[in-house]
Amino acid sequence: MPDRRDGLVYVMPQDLRLAVEVATATGRPLLLRGNPGSGKSSLAPYIARRRRWRYYEYVVTSQTRATDLLWTFDGVRRLADAQAARFDGGGGGGGKAFDEDAYIEPGPLWWAFAPKSAAVVAEKTRHARREHGSGDDAASGPHKERWNRNRRVDHAVVLIDEIDKADPDVPNGLLVPLASNGFTVTETGRRVAVEPAARPGAGGPFSRHLVIITTNEERELPQAFLRRCVIASAPEPESxxxxxxxxxxxxxxxxxxxxxxxxxxxxxxxxxxxxxxxxxxxxxxxxxxxxxxxxxxxxxxxxxxxxxxxxxxxxxxxxxxxxxxxxx
CATH class of the missing domain: 1.10.8 (Helicase, Ruva Protein; domain 3)
Incomplete structure (x- = not known):
């Protein structure tokens, strides 16, 4: 497995090790450049496993929006529920109040910053889907907390893979959430921020999470985004x-x-x-x-x-x- 997601093996040169330490110390994302097949995507799960930090990942596509890394809103199910309530209530909706959290799926950065609130919202969504008869797959993506049961609750590594596939609006849209370690969910007004450390000595909020972003450099990234990253290159063995x-x-x-x-x-x-x-x-x-x-x-x-x-x-x-x- 060249790009391992199990975190078992990664041969890391000293220069890259220093880049990881600098990114952790400064609270800046680590932008990892390199050719396809150089093992960039293996670094994040390796670090998470070695440090026993929680691990989350998101593979970027051309359809990705910046909010997908924060949360997604199931507008289709919300509309269907509203129409059903209007029908059941004789056209007036019956005065039914909807819990908007039940249509929210926390993204990887939400899970990293605030796993407790992410778990609460994810459970509401699972319960609503079960009642709706659409299955129990709300947390079937890479954010399953059972993957991280034996990891340190106050720390997380997030992999944002192949960001150069996305529109430039995506890295620009991540500037504020990554800089402030928080964001506001538009549909509910909920403020998501780094939760207080569960254990003493966990360190400041900005140094408790490591975000690793990979790029094959198929598309130029915005200068404002580059300025806010620690930038390193994946090793290319030459001997x-x-x-x-x-x-x-x-x-x-x-x-x-x-x-x-x-x-x-x-x-x-x-x-x-x-x-x-x-x-x-x-x-x-x-x-x-x-x-x-x-x-x-x-x-x-x-x-x-x-x-x-x-x-x-x-x-x-x-x-x-x-x-x-x-x-x-």
Whole structure:
């Protein structure tokens, strides 16, 4: 798994470690740049697991709005309930008062800042959906608190993945919530802010949460947003030693051991990867990433294919050499 979400393994260089510490100390988001397949998305769950902090994530799409990271409002269900109440009441609505919280789904930043209020609102929504007969899936996304039962309640890591896919209004719309550690829910007027620490010594509100935002740099981000981030680059291994160390870490995490044959395979594949990267630079082809190196490793290991045997060239073309991905 090149981009692991289990947090078991991440080989972090010292420069990136310092960037994480600076972002935590300053309360600024960490904007992590890097090529696709460089493992950017694996950093946040790794830190959360190592620190035993709660973990939440959101994968950005072209349809994402800034409020989706804060909350979502089920306007369709709210309208259906209003129409049903009007019908049952003979056209006047019967004087029924609606609990607007029952149409709100807390987003990852709400869960990070204020997990108690997020849990209350999420439970109202679950209950309303059960009564409505639409299932119990209100908290079926990445915000399930049972994932974080054994984590530190006063701290959280949030991954906002691939923000460059979104319209520039999204990073601009996150400036105030990220700077103030809070926001107001438009539909209800509820103010969401960082809840008081449950345990003494948890630290100030701005240093109890780490927001990691990744970008493939397919779209330029607003300068105002960049100014408010700690900016770092995901490591791009440039030597056989670095690549083999990454392979060993993944093998140990997945198999609990690393045997000599695996190291030999990882070394041969590292040599191949660096060779293909040189060819890619010469031919104007996108160079293979660390993720593709790991794909080749697992494929060779599982299918018992060695570098240089009869099936290697085919596998090499399936994992490392992808000439259809020519740079624009």
């Amino acid at each position: 056989c030693v670095e690549l083999v160390d990454i392979a060993k870490a993944h093998l140990k995490a997945r198999l609990n051991k690393v045997i000599a044959e695996d190291v030999t395979l990882a070394e041969a594949l590292a040599d191949e990867l660096l060779s293909v990267r040189r060819e890619a630079a010469r031919d104007g082809i996108r160079p293979p990433s660390t993720a593709e190196y790991l794909d080749a490793l697992w494929a060779c290991r599982t299918l018992n294919i060695a570098v240089g045997d009869g099936r290697w060239e085919k596998l090499r073309g399936l994992t490392l050499v992808k000439p259809q991905q020519v740079r624009g």
